[in-house]
Amino acid sequence: MKRRRKLVAIAITVFAVFCIFLGYYFHFGMIGPGLPDSINGWYFPQPTGYDNNGTRMFIGTGSEHYGMTGSVNQTCPPLFPALARDCIQARYDRFYPNNSRMAGQYMVVSWYFADADDYANAEQDLCNFLNRSGNVSDTSLDLRPELQRLSAVSTDRTRYMFTSVPVTQYASDATSGFFISYKKPLLRDRQDYIIMYYGVLNDSDIRPHAPFLTTLMVQGGFPQNQTTISRLLE
Amino acid sequence: MRSSKYIYDVPYYAWYRGCSPTASAMVLGYWDSHGYPNYPTGNTLIDELANAMGTGSTWPFDGATWPLWIDNGIETVAVNHGYSSLDSVENIWLYGDHFDEMATEVDAGRPFVLSMAAGGAAVGKPTAYGYHSVTGVGYVRTTIQNYLTIHDTWNSLPDYPLSEDRLIANGNWAAAMSDWVRP
Numbered sequence: 001m002k003r004r005r006k007l008v009a010i011a012i013t014v015f016a017v018f019c020i021f022l023g024y025y026f027h028f029g030m031i032g033p034g035l036p037d038s039i040n041g042w043y044f045p046q047p048t049g050y051d052n053n054g055t056r057m058f059i060g061t062g063s064e065h066y067g068m069t070g071s072v073n074q075t076c077p078p079l080f081p082a083l084a085r086d087c088i089q090a091r092y093d094r095f096y097p098n099n100s101r102m103a104g105q106y107m108v109v110s111w112y113f114a115d116a117d118d119y120a121n122a123e124q125d126l127c128n129f130l131n132r133s134g135n136v137s138d139t140s141l142d143l144r145p146e147l148q149r150l151s152a153v154s155t156d157r158t159r160y161m162f163t164s165v166p167v168t169q170y171a172s173d174a175t176s177g178f179f180i181s182y183k184k185p186l187l188r189d190r191q192d193y194i195i196m197y198y199g200v201l202n203d204s205d206i207r208p209h210a211p212f213l214t215t216l217m218v219q220g221g222f223p224q225n226q227t228t229i230s231r232l233l234e
Numbered sequence: 235m236r237s238s239k240y241i242y243d244v245p246y247y248a249w250y251r252g253c254s255p256t257a258s259a260m261v262l263g264y265w266d267s268h269g270y271p272n273y274p275t276g277n278t279l280i281d282e283l284a285n286a287m288g289t290g291s292t293w294p295f296d297g298a299t300w301p302l303w304i305d306n307g308i309e310t311v312a313v314n315h316g317y318s319s320l321d322s323v324e325n326i327w328l329y330g331d332h333f334d335e336m337a338t339e340v341d342a343g344r345p346f347v348l349s350m351a352a353g354g355a356a357v358g359k360p361t362a363y364g365y366h367s368v369t370g371v372g373y374v375r376t377t378i379q380n381y382l383t384i385h386d387t388w389n390s391l392p393d394y395p396l397s398e399d400r401l402i403a404n405g406n407w408a409a410a411m412s413d414w415v416r417p
Contacts, residue, residue, distance in 0.1 A: 031301050031349045
């Protein structure tokens with residue numbers, strides 16, 4: 001009888017501990033991954049400062065030659081087909097040093113998809129449009145000069161394990177630039193797909209603008225896992 | 235009446251591998267530039283913390299951390315870099331107001347990790363945090379409401395520029411847990 005009581009007491013204790021554990025678990029469970037539903041804008045160029053009104057971003061490294069100001073908003077650019085509901089675009093102006101004359105007007109666009117099929121369809125639509133409206137080619141961008149230059153004001157964004165990125169190059173009279181896509185950049189089982197565009201407006205010659213587009217690209221950072229980075233339709 | 239306190243020089247790290255190791259890395263990143271320079275920075279430090287605190291890397295625990303392991307992970311990384319005196323203390327808060335405890339840490343110049351269960355949104359932001367770890371770097375007291383100043387690891391422009399502090403109202407969560415980090 002005594003042994004039975006002892007067993008019952010042990011069972012009650014174990015059950016109580018289990019209930020406390022369950023209570024704790026349902027209050028907390030595991031913490032994380034801790035990401036918002038959409039990570040659009042995650043790889044947008046981070047401003048190094050703002051103007052006095054807080055509306056114009058400044059991107060640069062102290063050298064006027066690389067200084068660009070811009071603003072960002074959550075709309076899709078009319079230059080491309082409506083690929084996604086969730087898109088962000090920004091315009092940046094670059095001026096010649098010690099001169100108010102504009103040296104280039106750039107845009108960065110980010111289209112975000114939380115579904116693999118939506119992403120694949122949009123990517124195909126975009127490629128069809130690009131092939132119809134301009135010249136498209138595959139290339140790789142060498143990041144080393146930009147990373148070396150930025151190392152003087154190093155942030156962790158400049159500490160990448162790789163020094164070049166694959167891009168789809170596009171050239172047309174309205175805009176020319178580089179497309180890059182990130183597939184599941186943060187977690188293997190999380191459905192995040194992003195198409196980024198870094199381009200110059202009203203210029204079909206991308207060569208003189210490539211360093212500045214690379215600046216914008218590096219300033220936005222890249223996924224740590226290089227295998228998640230690709231050209232369009234790769 | 236309004237009073238506030240803020241710890242400068244706490245770095246802003248973007249989410250990588252999980253919110254708990256990222257938030258913890260910002261705390262150690264602060265100490266790295268305040269007398270404890272052996273720590274790596276950025277994603278290298280986050281990698282070490284994620285490994286030490288057992289942050290999941292496979293579904294369904296990818297990026298998730300068991301909260302009881304956060305303090306142990308921080309201590310392990312500290313010891314690995316020669317700082318065996320570092321003490322990381324966890325506090326589980328299922329009810330009650332613990333704002334003064336957090337303010338005391340900030341007053342002492344010690345950033346900390348705050349892990350929220352069903353956390354609400356930061357002031358003026360649209361997205362609730364849910365089950366999320368952030369770095370506590372300051373506070374604002376007002377007669378109506380007290381707020382914590384945090385680095386939340388999110389950098390989705392335009393709503394969430396990375397290098398921007400957020401405010402979250404004290405108690406805007408179902409439960410919370412803090413990890414003090416005292417070198």
